[in-house]
Amino acid sequence: MRRRGPDLDLSPPVRLDLWAILLAAGVAVGTLAPPLAPLLLASGSIVSIGALLWRDLVPTEWRLMAILAPVFAAVGVAIALLHAATPDPLAELAAMEPGEVVLVGRIASPPESSSFGYMADLRVESLWYEGREVLRGGGVEVFAGDLSIRVGDRVRVVGEISRPQIGEDGFDYSRYLATKKISALVEATSVRPVGEERGWIGQVHRRTDIALAYGLRPREAAVVRGMVLGDRSLMPEDLEKSFQRSGVTHVLAISGQHVVILAAVIYFALRLFAIPAGLR
Template identity: 25%
Template sequence: MTRRPLCVICLLVIGWLLVSGKYGMNEDSSWTSRFYDKKVTVTGQLVKQEQSTTSNQLYLKNNSILYQSKSYKIPNQKQILIFTEDNTSYRAGSLLTVSGICQEIQEPGNPGQFDLKKYYEIKEIQMVLNKGKVLNAGRTYWHIRQFLWDVRERFKWTFLQIANEENASVLDAMLLGDKKELDPEVKKLYQDNGIAHILAISGLHISMLGMALHKLLRKLGISWYLSGAAAGAIMSAYGLMTGFGVSTTRAVIMFLVYLLAGILGRTYDI
């Protein structure tokens, strides 16, 4: 163990995360209960937008809440999820001012029932608004992330051109990490056959794409440093484009470790 200091550091960090989560070192979210079933106005930066045929979901961070002429600040970079019928596409990072009804996040009433409150906590969502109405949208935005959003939408459009809706939704899930259009019966079919993991972007996707790109650049005569930097940047951008889910984040980090091992002349310890 003494020969692997990074392993010791990782174990200490994991221990700290476990202790901080178990003993309540995270910010208490009970103060949001004062807004339940009340109309509030929030202002924050758009970090994610999910559109479907029935609704539009906006995820805001760096939020402030205006209620009864008083302003409150969301602590610790927590997010606000807003459901709205407005299907307008807003730019990534733009500052939005939205009004809506604060919804109480219900805890499970029966053993084994899906814990929506815990799910939102894991996704760092502190507040949910229904009947959202965008009052104002700023002009400044994150250019790189918006470019990746546009690329993602272009891929989705292309999938619809080359396949029917059902198969296109599978391609969206496998390559873009977007499962909201996936047919529940198709998803259950993958689960029943034990291959549901291919619907999530993970090490299989990142390693195949990243290492193929890296080896291609090396065959073109590009140095390890430049080819590694290019492959690492492109795969990080791919992770950002697909939303950086848990499995994607882990896979991208391990791919970067693989590249770093090559640069430092070390063995990639599986």
């Protein structure tokens, strides 16, 4: 006697290639647009039920993948929500707006112009409040009138810490900064280097900066630095506005272009050392 119900035959080849895409989609939706999570799960459930009831809805080898679609999407959303629910001591401190704090850490991004003067990302090593160390780790965005620093510099920052606010246009700056693992803003009254020690990333950045500027006029060097390092701190204001008017500012930001450049350098370096094609 034949059993009633959906017939799930696993004897044909099974493909689960899309599990990572569904998992990543769940994480992305759960992080950037939580209200859309039910819609994603409902869509996955419809596909799953359809694959169970109609064998020809999807190719045989993809049938199990379609049936498990809501499971992978739900796991991705759960990961995002659990991450969001994890306490962030730095964000909690910033939300209290305690006033002046002292931070020590390393500059993680080139200084850029802002309405406050300049801004740069800082990876926090330690934070002091009222003369005692209260936490370690995390990231902040530092705003200062002058930032004569480079990526990799270890600095001591004194200033007021606060949480990012939602802009008048509705843009959630806090959520954007969370994608860069930054929890707070610091309006600095003092930013100064600490010691001469520099991380290896900073050393590579500095040497590359020097090499790019060799033999070029200042304006040309500023453009090359922006295209290769994403550093616009030395670019004249009129030149930067020209890029904005022409709609090509994206070439001066860290993007896929830089990944392609790095991949090309690595590829030709491997060819130079005669690495077999199968190992490149």
